[in-house]
Amino acid sequence: MGFKNNYSDVNENSIKPIGDYECVIHKVEERTTRNGKVGLNIQFLIRSDVNQKYQKGYIFHTLWKRKEPTDLDKQVNGYGFNQVMQLGKASGLPEGKDYDNLTQFINDLINKPVRITLNHREYNGNTQEEVKYINKTKFPLNGANIQQPKSNDGFEEMPVEDDLPF
Template identity: 50%
Template sequence: MGFKSNWNEAAQGSSIKPEGDYECLIAKVEERVTKNGKENLNISMVIRNDVEQNYKNGYIFDTLWKKKEPTNADLQVKGYGYGQIMALGKAAGLPDGKEYESLEQFCGELVNKPMRVTIKHEEYNGKTQERVSRRNPTKYPTVKHIPKQTTTNTATAYAQPQQSYASAQQTNQGFTDMPLDDDLPF
């Protein structure tokens, strides 16, 4: 079955999600450093597909920045806002009162935990961006999210990678110098 092109139906992808609440799973937490040397904690979340909502399997990114003048409590969590780190753990349902050896151990326990985030839009350098404004406990604590598969068996492949390569064997053949040709058009 064929189709007819219709440019009136052409949709441009939008990477910005509408403001509102999203049920997510924390996919990854990692420390990063910007080009300017500012350290931050990047939280990558996947929008759950086991909850009826838009943008299922899409990603939301949240960033916590190190404090310029950290308190003693902030220094316990490598200079990030202690209150922000605790709010993140509370929203993800980590147990209250548990002791952690390091921020890395704490962040490791966050992975695959559900939580609900609120997205707001803000202007930055003339562009509208989404920002996580609130982190709350999930309304759906039973997680049945199925991770998105990167490849499917039913997809039609338009280009196939080469399955095997000739082994690199040493040959005794030398290279032949190509004659220079000043008449080439390029």
């Protein structure tokens, strides 16, 4: 079956409009920029079980390590303690729960629902998406099944077998 090009619904500006988006926390990982700046990159997946635009799209947010972390910041590997706690609170993690390290905390965040307020900002002459607020969801999951992509590139991982002919 073939297809015909149809550009009528193509969005020339690939950024999402300012507003609120119901999401789940899909992935959190620490990355270092080319300039040596370290941050926690958070991928929010726009929920497909809530009636909204851009379902299964992503919103990205980074928490940056502090240049001069406080004692509280050091408990969360030098990230802003208040920012990390706001993320936990918005995702519904229980108050007072003990964590041995930031990795345990991050693992608890995965697949938790949150509401993202998206804004725009100008950077180097370009308009970019910016997460303004992270709040509690208005639509608790209640056992709903959020369809997660198989991987970031849309391809399913294939098992590696030792007896492949190539």
